[in-house]
Amino acid sequence: MMARRLVIAGICLAVLIAAVAIVFDQLAVKSGPSAQATASSSPSPGLTGPGSTTSGGTGSQGAEAPTSGSTPSGTSGGGTAGNGGDGGSSPSGGQALEVLPPVTATPTGLPAPTAPAPLITGALPAPGxxxxxxxxxxxxxxLTLPAGTTVGSTSVSTSGNTLQVAADGIVDKPQAEVxxxxxxSLVAHGFWSEEAPAADGAMASRFVRGTDTVTVSVSTTGTGSSRFQLLGSLHTTTG
Structure with missing residues (x-):
């Protein structure tokens, strides 16, 4: 009876061990692919190279690097093309500036003033x-002397085609009127006048017509009259 129980207990123990073994074997089969999938999906420190997912991202970035590098190159090329396009209109383009052809026509301006005709014609008088x-x-x-002039002296002389004249006299009129x-008289013959230097208390004017000049200075005498002095050069030909 005792032996029979031991045999039954041994059989039960064997069945239990076999059942546990089967259960562990099933667990091992189920957990094996899961662990392998987990291992394959998780990055390994040893696989952080060009073949890994992270490396793939890096590889993608590496693939983009030439594109990024080509962008400055393209930009540089575009800039070069742009500069090449601007070269025809700006000095920075490396091309020569457009140079205008030389002016061959003689510039024209105001015509040279024509010398007035001489006021004296014929032979010059003898000096006197x-x-x-x-x-x-x-x-x-x-040269007309003012009305009422008391002539002091007059003279004429010649030098080439120039008649030189001098005169002085007294007129009972103010300086400005003389x-x-x-x-x-002179403006009527085409002279123009300008103020000339004079001594203190005196007045003077210079009259010009081409190469003809007449200078008249007027001072006041002790009696209140005006004394004038005249010097002039008149040409017989244009000069």
């Missing part, structure tokens, strides 16, 4: 001097 009167050969048609009389 006269006191108290107008000397022979005096150009009375050009100068105004000479101005009216």
């Amino acid at each position: 001097t006269a006191a108290g009167e107008v000397v022979d050969g005096w150009p009375a048609g050009v 100068l105004g009389s000479f101005r009216d």
Whole structure:
């Protein structure tokens, strides 16, 4: 009876061990692929190279690097092309600037002023001097002395084609009126006038017509009259 129980207990123990073994074997079969999948899905420190997912991302970035590198190159190329396009219109393009052709026509401006015709024609008079009167050969048609003039002296002389004249006299008129009389006479012949240097208390004017010049200075005498002095050069030909 005792032996039979031991045999039954041994059989039960064997069945139990076999059942446990089967259960562990099933657990091992189920957990094996899961663990392998987990191992294959999780990055391994030893697989952080070009073949891993992280490395694949890096590889993708590496693939983008040439594109990124090509972008500056393309930009540089575009910039070069842009500079090449601008080279024709700007000095930085490396091309020569457009140079205008030389001007062959002579520039025209204002014409040179024409010298006025001489006021004196014919032969020049002989040199001479006269006191108290107008000397022979005096150009009375050009140089008219003020009315009421008391002539002190007059003279004429020549130098080439130039007639030089001089005169002095006293007029019982103010200085400005004496100068105004000479101005009216000379301006009528084409002279223009300008103020000339004069001594203190005196007045002077210079009259010009081409190469002809006449200078008149007027001072006041002790009696209140005006004394004038005249020097002039008149040409017989244009110069």
